[in-house]
Amino acid sequence: MGGKYRITGDKYPRMRRPRRRGKLILAATASVVALGLAGWGTLQLIDVFTGGDRTATAADHKTDCASAKPSAPALALPKPAKITVNVYNATPRSGLAKKAADELKKRGFTIGEVGNASAAYDKKVAGTGVLLGAPSATKGSFPVLGAQLQGAVAKTDARKTADVDLILGTQFKAFSTPRSAAAALAALSDPSPAPSC
Template sequence: MGGKYRITGDKYPRMRRPRRRGKLILAASASVVALGLAGWGTLQLIDVFTGGDRQASAADHETDCPSAKPSAPAKTLPKPAKITVNVYNATPRSGLAKKAADELKKRGFTIGEVGNAPAAYDKKVAGTGVLLGAPSAVNGSFPVLGTQLQGTVSKTDARRTADVDLILGTKFKALSTPQSAAAALAALAKPAPAPSC
């Protein structure tokens, strides 16, 4: 071989390998990814220490708080006129059942039987009163009638009719005032607020 590649003595030509562009592209990509991760991590730390984005959208809030649901619609409670109330007196004082029944009638309730309490309850109700009715009355008639007399105890029996018994106890003095009863009824009909996260 002649020319500049001619081998003479113990010296060999030093030929440079062709540069590989792959390593250069890989190194550039790795630095871009490292810088991106460092920037993202910095933003996360800033959010942690500053409280994050306080103006998150409602959609973001729902994904952050899966238990958050729109507030429940207002409860559909029966109107007083749709509730038939039997008023019984379980105290030794006479005339209480008639007096309470007349007041409930003025407030729009339908009155059924009025008289002395059955033997199972006669002189055995220590509180202000007992509401007694079918299991279906627990979420319907009981709460509405309970607004008229504070401190009542609710009990269910095996009846299949929609009427409710109000048995007046020894601590009964008078029904709630019409204003406080109306306020309690309005609060009962309001929807429950949505839970906060």
Template sequence: MSMLTPPGMGGKYRITGSKYPRMRRPRNRRRIVFAVIAAAVALSLAGWGTLQLIDVFTGDEKQTTAAGKTDCKPAPKPSAVPLVTLKPSQITVNVYNATPRGGLAKAAADELKKRGFAIGKVGNAPAAYDKKVAGPGMLLGAPSASKGPFSVLGTQLKGATTKTDARKTADVDLILGTAFTALTAKPDADAALAILARPAPAPSGKC
């Protein structure tokens, strides 16, 4: 009998060998499983809370009905009327040169005529504006000109300012300023005209 065998435990309970068996507590697997589940639940709650905060700070574009369904706000109806319905041929332009350089008014008037505008008077600017327009140009007309003619003619000269006077006629003055070099390139001017005549895009109405 081995010296490791306790007294009275012979036979099949006999312990052989020269070392004691290592006795260790079994791992508590249930505790580990509970810890993993708790961590997963905590992460889920944190994610849900984050989504709720995002909804609060991004506005109220979506509304929740009493049944718990998400209801979008009704989309506004698009305007069926174009922004500007005037064509260049409906606008009479007087072209004046307010710079010390000669020939600018005629050259600009000839180009505007090629682009479809009706041309009125061409010459030097009146004394009130001669050499007093600092930018590339100024559009001058009756108060009603701001509702369409200024926008259409303004596509032909980028950076031009606008001003109204007491005239009763529908013609518009284009006064070339000291910073004038050339009219807007025709492709760019045509693209700007197309935008003016295009109705506003309809909203999708989707959330």
């Protein structure tokens, strides 16, 4: 073949378009930026979920645990033997006060009077029971006796003695089990768990 298509010297016909390096550089730069942003975002997420305080040392953690104080002070609760309980029946069931008094005596309480409730409470206690005592009983006798009977309502009166009345209501079935009562008393004695250090 001749003419203008004839190959002469070191010139060859181009079979493809010339490369444009600008697009290649732009694509590489965009890839590096995208990877950088993804890595930075991952570090931010890790920082958020791990707390982000990398400057705290083990000594700081021990100091925080040592200075931690319980949220509520522990109550100095009296022993059941120190509490005199008067048991009154405000239900139509006969013999309930005696049975309840016997159970409380087995659990270590000192039993005072046992009988029917006064006219102010007789057949008028809808719940499990009412704890009635002096205002000082709210931080001593009431929590200990209340641990034996879930749902009992505490009320104070003007008495000067330390005894507590337990007035059994119509919903009374039985006292709490000794194990659950002991757990409730333990929670009252030490309301906040020790910090886990």
